[in-house]
Amino acid sequence: MNVHESEKIAGLLMQLGLEESTDDTADVVVFNTCCIRDNAERKAIGQIGRFKQLKRENPDAVIAVVGCMTQQDGAGLALRKKFPFVDIVLGTANLDKIGDLVADCLATHKKHVEIDTDPKPPIVEGLPYYRTSGCNAWINIMYGCNNFCTYCVVPYVRGRERSRRKEDIIDEFRRALDQGYKEVTLLGQNVNSYGNDRGDGYGFADLLQDLAKFDGDHRIRFMTNHPKDMDDRVIDIVADSPNICNNIHLPIQSGSDKILRLMNRHYTRDDYLATIDKIRAKMPDCGITTDLMVGFPYEEESDFEDTLDIVRRVQYSNAFTFVYSPRRGTPAATMPQVPEEVSRRRIMALIAEQNAITRKLSDAYVGGVYRVLCEDIVEKNGKKQLCGRTESGRMVTFDGGEELVGTFCDIKITRSRSASLFGTKV
Numbered sequence: 001m002n003v004h005e006s007e008k009i010a011g012l013l014m015q016l017g018l019e020e021s022t023d024d025t026a027d028v029v030v031f032n033t034c035c036i037r038d039n040a041e042r043k044a045i046g047q048i049g050r051f052k053q054l055k056r057e058n059p060d061a062v063i064a065v066v067g068c069m070t071q072q073d074g075a076g077l078a079l080r081k082k083f084p085f086v087d088i089v090l091g092t093a094n095l096d097k098i099g100d101l102v103a104d105c106l107a108t109h110k111k112h113v114e115i116d117t118d119p120k121p122p123i124v125e126g127l128p129y130y131r132t133s134g135c136n137a138w139i140n141i142m143y144g145c146n147n148f149c150t151y152c153v154v155p156y157v158r159g160r161e162r163s164r165r166k167e168d169i170i171d172e173f174r175r176a177l178d179q180g181y182k183e184v185t186l187l188g189q190n191v192n193s194y195g196n197d198r199g200d201g202y203g204f205a206d207l208l209q210d211l212a213k214f215d216g217d218h219r220i221r222f223m224t225n226h227p228k229d230m231d232d233r234v235i236d237i238v239a240d241s242p243n244i245c246n247n248i249h250l251p252i253q254s255g256s257d258k259i260l261r262l263m264n265r266h267y268t269r270d271d272y273l274a275t276i277d278k279i280r281a282k283m284p285d286c287g288i289t290t291d292l293m294v295g296f297p298y299e300e301e302s303d304f305e306d307t308l309d310i311v312r313r314v315q316y317s318n319a320f321t322f323v324y325s326p327r328r329g330t331p332a333a334t335m336p337q338v339p340e341e342v343s344r345r346r347i348m349a350l351i352a353e354q355n356a357i358t359r360k361l362s363d364a365y366v367g368g369v370y371r372v373l374c375e376d377i378v379e380k381n382g383k384k385q386l387c388g389r390t391e392s393g394r395m396v397t398f399d400g401g402e403e404l405v406g407t408f409c410d411i412k413i414t415r416s417r418s419a420s421l422f423g424t425k426v
Contacts, residue, residue, distance in 0.1 A: 004140065005032060005067070008096075008128075008129055009066070010129075011129045011130040012128060014130055016103055024051070024054060025058075027060070029063050029064070030098065032067045034068050035327070036154070037322065037325040044069055048065060048083055051063055052083070062088065062106055063088070064086070064087060064098065066088075067092060071091040071092045071093075071157035072156070072157055072328070072329070073156075088101050088105060089114070090112075090115070093116035096127055134405070134406070135181055136184070137181040139176065139184055141187065141188050142164060142193070143188070145158060145190060150331040151293070151327065151330055151332040156329055161189075161197050169207065180406070181218070183218065183221065183373055184211075189224070190229060192204050192225050192226055192229035193226070208234065212241035212243060219373060225248065225250050227272050228271070230275050236282065238283070239283050245391045245393070246283045247286065247287040247392050247393040248286060249290070249291075250279075253291060255306040255310030256306040263332075264331075269306065285392060289393065292322070292354075293323070293324050294346040295338040299324075304349075304350075312353070312357075315361065316354065321351055321354065323343045359416070359418055362418065367412075368413055369411065369412045370396070370423075371390065372389065372410075372411045375388045376388075376405065394419070395421065396421045396422070398424055400425055411426065412426045
């Protein structure tokens with residue numbers, strides 16, 4: 001979602017006649033920040049501080065800091081105090097103003113701090129995009145979150161759920177296909193909640209069904225899903241629609257019922273496994289990925305073992321693994337914290353478990369032929385190759401010319417290495 005928001009920011013700046021810079025000596029620098037984990041926030045602060053020298057060498061340069069980090073209570077003003085050389089500070093609901101404020105700052109050197117605290121800010125349509133993800137187009141279908149997981153800042157910095165009108169989404173989807181994009185990824189903090197706030201009875205399954213009707217050689221993906229809201233109809237539509245990828249990201253976070261209750265996740269491990277069984281029954285080859293967190297407050301060794309058990313049962317094709325990071329203003333930040341050395345040991349054990357599963361699943365691809373969307377060119381040891389993904393989301397590297405980028409190819413997998421597959425065009 002941050003990648004796509006950066007595409008919007010770039011589009012607004014390009015309307016001013018600005019061009020993308022290839023180095024740090026730019027006239028305008030925009031930091032689009034994330035604060036979902038402490039590590040991300042500390043990295044952003046370190047990068048911002050690095051540009052003090054740029055401002056000293058070029059006082060006319062405009063430096064802007066926007067996004068989740070600045071939206072936290074009092075964070076915008078605190079950032080301006082810590083980094084007085086920053087010219088513009090915007091929250092998540094004010095990104096559409098970046099073009100006007102940069103233009104004003106370039107002309108007048110006036111500084112701006114705008115943080116909209118409305119929990120349901122309006123959705124601004126018609127913003128320009130400078131798409132940077134090759135043959136993939138990102139499309140937001142909704143913004144915000146109503147779930148209030150006890151570890152998460154998203155509802156506080158992104159606001160409540162707001163769904164875009166189906167007409168606006170479908171129009172943008174059509175334009176993306178007309179512009180030649182071969183893969184469209186639908187984005188939302190919880191795509192399964194799409195439409196709940198509109199009250200017209202049109203939900204995520206309806207949207208998927210409408211988008212699946214478009215003819216042409218393209219793929220549809222979506223992220224992210226909440227296990228409590230993943231219903232049978234969505235699973236059926238994905239299974240029955242040739243252009244919707246059999247690839248579902250379903251974050252469980254923990255395999256322990258005790259921890260799931262403390263996280264306020266509103267499902268049990270049995271609920272989750274029942275959903276996995278439904279997906280496997282309809283789509284045996286579906287690539288299922290997840291998010292997993294260790295070291296959440298009150299997590300004991302038995303709770304961690306429950307998480308390892310889930311990983312072994314589900315056999316994820318990939319998992320994004322994290323150590324719990326306390327976030328100011330969330331309920332979990334006030335709970336007793338797990339010692340760092342314990343969390344460190346658990347995350348290493350979890351990664352080792354998942355890596356072993358990923359290697360085993362990768363080996364099963366060898367000898368098979370899979371349809372791959374060629375996304376980009378990679379260079380290693382002086383040799384250029386193509387890379388792309390299967391429908392299930394696995395990355396494949398193979399030989400071929402640049403003219404294949406943005407096209408679909410049938411690739412025979414000849415070898416595997418951990419999460420990576422290698423093959424030849426057939």
